[in-house]
Amino acid sequence: MADLLAAYPRLGEAISELCAGQSWRFTGASVLVRDATHLYLEITKPRHWHRRADGTLVAGIGAIGGSLEGDEGVLACLRREVAEEIDSSVILRPATETHLVYEQRAIRTVALPPSRPSAAERVDEVPAPVLCTVSRNLYRRQALPDAQVLAIATFWAELTGPPRLGDLFGLLALPRDALETVLAVPPPSVAAVRSIPGVRLTTRRPMEGDALLAPVWTTRSLQILLQAGRLRWPSTGPAAFL
Numbered sequence: 212m213a214d215l216l217a218a219y220p221r222l223g224e225a226i227s228e229l230c231a232g233q234s235w236r237f238t239g240a241s242v243l244v245r246d247a248t249h250l251y252l253e254i255t256k257p258r259h260w261h262r263r264a265d266g267t268l269v270a271g272i273g274a275i276g277g278s279l280e281g282d283e284g285v286l287a288c289l290r291r292e293v294a295e296e297i298d299s300s301v302i303l304r305p306a307t308e309t310h311l312v313y314e315q316r317a318i319r320t321v322a323l324p325p326s327r328p329s330a331a332e333r334v335d336e337v338p339a340p341v342l343c344t345v346s347r348n349l350y351r352r353q354a355l356p357d358a359q360v361l362a363i364a365t366f367w368a369e370l371t372g373p374p375r376l377g378d379l380f381g382l383l384a385l386p387r388d389a390l391e392t393v394l395a396v397p398p399p400s401v402a403a404v405r406s407i408p409g410v411r412l413t414t415r416r417p418m419e420g421d422a423l424l425a426p427v428w429t430t431r432s433l434q435i436l437l438q439a440g441r442l443r444w445p446s447t448g449p450a451a452f453l
Contacts, residue, residue, distance in 0.1 A: 214284035218326035218337035225321045235360035240289040241276025241429045242368035254381030271427035298375040301368035305338035312432035313345045340364045344432040365429045381414035394434040398425040
């Protein structure tokens with residue numbers, strides 16, 4: 212597969228315009244992955260959790276994916292992370308429009324022209340991402356000192372087989388109609404999420420029932436799009452095996 216910016220030059224231009232002259236680069240890739248009935252999100256690893264001043268534990272909900280390694284491209288990163296985290300493969304689905312969520316507040320929506328494949332590739336082999344999370348480089352300054360702004364590309368995807376708990380701490384399976392409830396403000400507790408009909412929560416060890424599940428990174432962008440009424444579910448058009 213060609214990588215993302217080669218396939219969609221307009222995407223790079225739109226992110227550069229949003230960054231207003233600041234240097235930027237992709238730092239990660241993720242998928243909003245689903246099967247016929249559920250959307251699957253990860254429970255982040257305990258080292259990323261924190262406790263509020265009142266002692267309440269806050270754990271993160273994220274999309275399936277992770278950081279690029281070395282000179283890895285977005286799609287190569289996605290293939291590796293999906294295999295590592297859920298021990299499965301997925302089919303990417305094209306988004307009808309791509310949302311750029313900047314600093315967890317501004318949304319810019321772009322319609323991407325058809326991808327530019329190499330002579331050996333089909334147009335549908337690089338579906339457009341549904342969103343890109345764009346924010347200042349606060350956490351990878353040592354690893355990426357040349358980038359003032361970082362971006363994470365996120366795609367719609369469908370599972371080709373049952374997901375398994377690869378190197379994740381936990382996996383949260385949500386019926387579509389439960390998504391807005393789980394990504395509510397303020398965040399719900401583990402016990403409240405478990406009580407929602409159809410929800411499945413699998414973790415490596417038990418979690419405190421009153422711990423909160425708060426969206427982070429890509430899932431925070433998803434929450435913002437839901438609140439703004441800007442999210443469209445994927446089509447069943449051309450797709451790419453990952």
